[in-house]
Amino acid sequence: MNPSIARNPHAESKKDWRARLLPRRIEASSDVAIGAALTARLDALVSQFQPRSIGFYWPLRGEFDARAWIAAWIAADTSRRAALPAIAERHAPLVFHVWTPDAPMREGHHGIPEPVAREAIAPELLLVPCVGFDRDGYRLGYGGGYYDRTLAAWPGAALPVTVGVAYEACRIDDGVLAREAHDLPLDAVVTESDTHLGARRRVR
Numbered sequence: 001m002n003p004s005i006a007r008n009p010h011a012e013s014k015k016d017w018r019a020r021l022l023p024r025r026i027e028a029s030s031d032v033a034i035g036a037a038l039t040a041r042l043d044a045l046v047s048q049f050q051p052r053s054i055g056f057y058w059p060l061r062g063e064f065d066a067r068a069w070i071a072a073w074i075a076a077d078t079s080r081r082a083a084l085p086a087i088a089e090r091h092a093p094l095v096f097h098v099w100t101p102d103a104p105m106r107e108g109h110h111g112i113p114e115p116v117a118r119e120a121i122a123p124e125l126l127l128v129p130c131v132g133f134d135r136d137g138y139r140l141g142y143g144g145g146y147y148d149r150t151l152a153a154w155p156g157a158a159l160p161v162t163v164g165v166a167y168e169a170c171r172i173d174d175g176v177l178a179r180e181a182h183d184l185p186l187d188a189v190v191t192e193s194d195t196h197l198g199a200r201r202r203v204r
Contacts, residue, residue: 013178014143014177017131017172017177018132018140018143021131021132021169024167024169024170025062025132025166025169026061027169028168028169029061029063034192037192038165041192041193041194042069042127042163043069043073044195045188045190045195046125051123051124051125051161052079052080052124053080053082053121053122053124053125054070054080054123054124054125054126055082055083055085055096055123055127055160056070056082056083056126057085057127058084058112058113058114059129060112064165064166064167066127066165067101070082071101074100081098081123082098082100082123083097083098083099083120083121084096084097084113085097086108086114086115087108087109087112087114087146090109091144091145093146093150093152093153094146094149094150095120096121096122097114097118097121098117098121099115103117104116122154122155122156122160123160124156124161125161125162125163126160126161126162128141128147128162128163128165128186129141129164129165129166130166130170130189131170132166132171133164133170133171133172133186134171135196136185137164137186137187137196137198138179138183138185138186139164139186139189140170148182148183152182161187161188162184162186162187162188163186163187163188163189163190164186164188164189164190165189166189166191168191168194
């Protein structure tokens with residue numbers, strides 16, 4: 001049985017869920033075998049969508065580090081592009097700036113590195129870090145709302161495919177996270193042992 005299962009998910013606030021799941025995510029992220037398995041599943045899932053551009057994230061403590069995989073993905077086809085989020089100002093939507101493995105970086109808001117160069121693109125697929133996720137594809141993040149605001153103000157003609165990156169230890173099986181008006185489900189969540197498709201992808 002998954003140790004993250006809770007009997008009544010609505011009895012705990014999102015703050016309580018973060019306190020419960022963050023240590024589990026840190027433990028899972030330190031396991032080399034889990035990281036390798038997650039990389040393989042991520043590669044297989046992205047191959048299905050075949051994006052030309054991917055937005056990803058600079059890993060914070062406990063988050064899956066996708067940089068090596070992204071670097072290999074770019075190197076396999078010179079027409080591909082990757083981008084990291086930049087925060088122009090607090091509580092504003094994210095802007096994605098082109099990244100390469102040798103790109104000069106600077107410290108942005110919240111102390112998170114972002115590319116010095118400001119060539120902005122609207123990626124076709126977004127990798128989104130998850131503190132936790134539920135069976136309907138809703139993600140638990142840090143509570144800043146950046147991804148929700150970003151998708152609400154997305155500059156592209158169509159929304160990107162959203163792929164949550166998580167660990168099975170942080171999966172909430174019994175019930176769902178409390179919903180807020182701005183919450184959007186992810187198109188998929190990939191973990192080290194499964195690929196969870198969101199409702200929009202399951203019906204296609």
